[in-house]
Amino acid sequence: MKRTGKAMKAARGKRSAQWLSDRTADLGYRVSPTVIAKLDSGHRGSVLSVPELIVLAAALHTSPVNLVYPGPYQGRVEILPGRNAGEFNAAEWFSGVYSYLGRDGVGAPEDPAEQWQANTETLRQWRYLDELFITKEQMDDPKHIAVLDRQIKATCDRLGIKLPPDEVFGRDTIELKTGDDDARQRLAPGEHGKITDTKRGEIFYATTYLRLHSGKLREREASSRKSAEDARRELKRRIKAELETGEPTGVINRSTTLSELFEAWIPAKIAEDQIGERTVTLYRDTWRLHGEQQLGELRIAELSTSRADAHLKALPPSPATYLRIILTGMYGLAVRFDVVKHNIMRETKAAKAERKPARALTAMEFEEVRRAVEMFCTRKGPGPRRGRMLPAFVELLAATGVRPGEVLAIEWPEVDLLADVPTVTVSGTVVDSGRVAGKPLHRQDERKGGAPAHTVTLPPFGVQVLTELYGVTGPAGTVLKNRDGGLVSLSNIRSSLREALAPHEHLRWVTPHSFRRTTGTVVRDGLGVEAAQHQLGHAQLATTEGHYVQRVTAGPDTRAVLEKWASNQS
Template identity: 55%
Template sequence: MPRQRMLPGEHGRITERSHGGKYYATTYFRDSDGKRRRVERSSDKSAEDARRMLQRHLKDRRPPITEQEVTDRSTLSELFELWIVAKADQDGVSEQTVDQYRQVWARHGANQLGALRIREVDTTRAHRHVQAMGATTQAKRLRMILLGMMATAVRFGVITVNPIRETKPAKAVPKKVVRKIPAEDLSRVRASVREYADREGPGPRPGRLLPAFVDLLVATGARPNEVLALRWSDCDLNADPPTVTIRGTLIDHGRIEGKPLHRQDRRKGDAPEHTVLLPRIGVEALEQLKTYASGDGPVFANREGGWMSLANMRRSLRAALPEDLRAVITPHTFRRAVATVVRDKLGSEKAQQQLSHAKLATTEKHYLQRHTAGPDVRAVLDEYTGVRE
């Protein structure tokens, strides 16, 4: 009677031998691709140790991988390079996003995990590393990078389960509560930045554009770098009503390695251009800036006529604000304030339209001050309960 053929995943009898002071354990294994292969492991200690090493290998064995870029001998650093190129080419992520991923990997992954081979990374090791980074944005980004890298390894058949799926970053601290800027505080802010811009003294005044910047943030609800990316061709003060159209955003120094401050001719997430009707405060700000504008350059031009960095604007704003407002007012605070004011008067959908969010949930979750008082529903509940005066 012929010998029964091994099924995929089964192995034959393990044989042991010694040679030159080393011990060897050998068997034949039928891999999941159906091929029968000779498998061997060795030990300097004993034949039994060689047998145990072989048995451990057989338990997690995968068929050998040939002629592909990712193998069971690939390190995480090698895997990262393959993954990031595919991320840019196939998923179409922006250049600055790719650079952010590279910076996160270089700082938190390359030296700590990069030399490990793919199969040497388990959930426990990865979870411990991500947790040690604390409740930071960097930890979340590293986990996302590792998740994508290991998904690539799964697709190449190097591993069967993504070990990063069950990892979690450290628990985040509670998010700051979104609060609108009360009208009286907004008046203080505007007065403070005007006083800072008009101050007397020798030398250049770094805050000369600050009042118009704050007013346009309030007038549009746009992101700070979208306001700073405005060109005069984006502004139509002769329209009825006057408008600005947001078509791009500024990318600050260092956001993309090797690139200086520059304008990106598309909005965040490749969102379509967004036209905003200007209230009087926005029209007056642009009319003031127009008095010393030249050509179709930046609305907020530096002294050389180039783009004005958000870092400089943020620094000037902080210097201009009273001590009690510095901790609560940043350039991005005005976007949330505008959203809340519009919601309170016109509803959440109008706030979403003003901010140009694709989803109402984004506006409600991140940009609106939460209602802390219920509506007047007394008549409805009296009718429901049948209680009358």
């Protein structure tokens, strides 16, 4: 037992006894963690039954002989009380190569090849019988089926299996039916054959053949120490659970962990939905921080809806929302691979962030922001001038209504100040360092979500600021540049705006994105909501109304129409 315990521990590596016990349970015969732990420690009272040895070997992807006689094969081992043999010879005896056991151990027969053939003949006949059944299931021609039936009966005779002469046997049923064409009834996917009861020792066994949804035929067995009926109930319960779980059809299966599923889902998401690099980085960061350690080692079938829901509700609203998107996509992939029947994430809910209504700057507040920014940039002090591009950044945000990163990405060839109607075209965005894994600050040559280039007209104050900038940063590259002539970081210029407005408590709510909402609200109030939608470049009008224009909270002047109605005047 000590030798077997060491071999098991080496085969499973750093995995726990509980892990190995779960693997044996997946195979239909659980070996308790206590038994495994005793074998690990070389406990003198350790006992391992033959079924336990077999299922442990299967769980560790090895053969029983490798656990009993793991090598190295230079030494001698005790194979029976008081009988020793070389470990290699002992392994051959255990495997059936030799059947002769001499006084001093294993003795070689006169013809080892002939002895091996004799020892393994029964196994070969059973394998041949199984191959005959598989071949028969693929046949439609009655003549071919009749030939196979004769071969099956002859093989059964050699194995000592008595078959009624008027029945045609298959692997998938015990109660065999015959018709005019002497053909048996084939099990439909999801059906099982007759359950056979046997008793071995003090244990009752229930056995049947199950046809999976994939069409594959598999033998299933359950056991009980109580009664044959209890074994039958357990077998039916296992079959029901297996059919509900589904039959895997690809590289993802019931043993796949959530971390492995995530790594399979990300490439599929990129290929199918064309998500951008920033979104990929966001998903990877969210999973690394909020999913990998907390859920990553669970297998696909081990995460329940209630546990997923509780985990999401324990997170702040923003990461909870993104993690739910990730897990929903992952389990959607698992459904497509037939690993699970339904997406467990559908009924989960993430805590919603408090939604603040869109707020726009009044004309007076905008003027105060301008003055605060100007004071911040012209204030004297040691070191280089702070917020060099901040005034122009604020003016262009208000003049265009485009996103802050898109303002920083505007290039001079996209600016037309000499046209009758001056315009600027936005075709990309600036992405800060770290927003895309492994990439520094850079310009992305497409707008958010891969949207097409967007052209907006420029009001006079926008034309003025660009005219002044042309002599500083033109005529090539981006309109806004840092001291070295490179791109301006959004995080840096956002910090400068926050610092400029810090002394003014009533303006601290203002962020770079506030100007986009302000422009949308001003255009809505002057030209209508559809004009605001076009200015902001939204594909859906609901996006503009729900998130980017300040809600109207006062009704129109309806005094005349209501008075006319109440006075019953036509």
